[in-house]
Amino acid sequence: MLQKREKVLLLRTFQGRTLRIVREHYLRPSVPCNSPLCPQPAVCRNDGKLLSSDVTHYMIPDWKVVQDYLEILEFPELKGIIFMQTACQAVQHQRGRRQYNKLRNLLKDARHDCVLFANEFQQSCYLLRERGESMEKWQSRSIYNAATWYYHHCQDRMPIVMVTEDEEAIQQYGSETEGVFVISFKNYLDNFWPDLKATHELCESILQSRRERENESQESHGKEYPEHLPLEVLEAGIKSARYIQGTLNVNKHRAQIEAFVRLQGASSKDSGSVKVEIVRSYVPCQISLPTLAVWDRGLVFFPPQLFVYNF
Incomplete structure (x- = not known):
C-alpha cells in the first residue's frame, strides 16, 4: 500500500523572494x-x-x-x-x-x-x-x-x-x-x-587538484576584493547617506565595463540611476547579499540584487 508524504521545498527567485512549494511524495x-x-x-x-x-x-x-x-x-x-x-x-x-x-x-x-x-x-x-x-x-x-x-x-x-x-x-x-x-x-x-x-x-x-583549489581560495581570501561590511555598518551608512541602496543592472551590450544602479524609489533608470564602471575584475561596490560579482573569462555575471554602492 502506498504511503503519502509531503515534501516542502523553499526556492529563492532571482528577485530575492522565497517560494514555498509543497509536493506530494509517495x-x-x-x-x-x-x-x-x-x-x-x-x-x-x-x-x-x-x-x-x-x-x-x-x-x-x-x-x-x-x-x-x-x-x-x-x-x-x-x-x-x-x-x-x-x-x-x-x-x-x-x-x-x-x-x-x-x-x-x-x-x-x-x-x-x-x-x-x-x-x-x-x-x-x-x-x-x-x-x-x-x-x-x-x-x-x-x-x-x-x-x-x-x-x-x-x-x-x-x-x-x-x-x-x-x-x-x-x-x-x-x-x-x-x-x-x-x-x-x-x-x-x-x-x-x-x-x-x-x-x-x-x-x-x-x-x-582539490588541494590546489583550496589553497588558492585561502590565499585569495580578502585580497581580490574588499570584504563584506557588517550589516549594522551598512544600515548606518545608508542612513548617513554615505551609501546608496539600489538594484544592480549590467549593460548587456557592454557587460565587461558598464553597469547601472537603479536607486530605490526611482521611477525610471534615467531619473534615478548611477553609472558604475567595472574595473580590475570586480565592481567597486559593497554587496549586501552573501555573494560577490563573478568575473570569468571576460564575462561578468550580475543577477539583479540589492546592494550598497560607496561614492
Missing part, C-alpha cells in the same frame, strides 16, 4: 533492488539490469563521492556499485545536467556492473530531514540507512561498503552495523583494488 513497500540475492524478485520486480553474482561485496558511494570521483566510478573493473537515488539527485542539483547525464549513461551501459536503487521511494529507506539538519548530513544519513536496509534485504549474505569523504560519517557509522562498512574512497581503492593503478593515479590527481 512511498512504496517495495522497489526494484536489482540484486541476484533478492529473496523476492517478483515482489521487487527486478526486470531490468542486475548486479553481478560473482562479486565479494556491494559498494555504495556517498553523494560527495559520486560528485567528485565519477570518472573513477566509470572504470568497468569496479563492480557491484549501487547508486542511491539520493546521491543521483545531489549530482543533478549541484553539478548540473551534464554530469547527471554522464551518470545516467553509466547506469544504462550494460558493460558496467552498477544499478540504481530508488531509496527515497522505499518505505523503510525514506527518512525525513530533521529540524536544523543540513542537507549534506541528511543525504549521508539517508544513504547509510538505505545501505543498512539493502544489506538486511539480501539476508545478510553480501557485505556492504559505503564510501564517503565525510570523516564524521565514518566515525559515526563505521562500526554501527555488522556487515556494513563505512570508509573513505581512497581507503576503499587501497584495500579492495590495490592493483588497479589507473584508478589510484586518477584519484591522486583529483585530490591534488
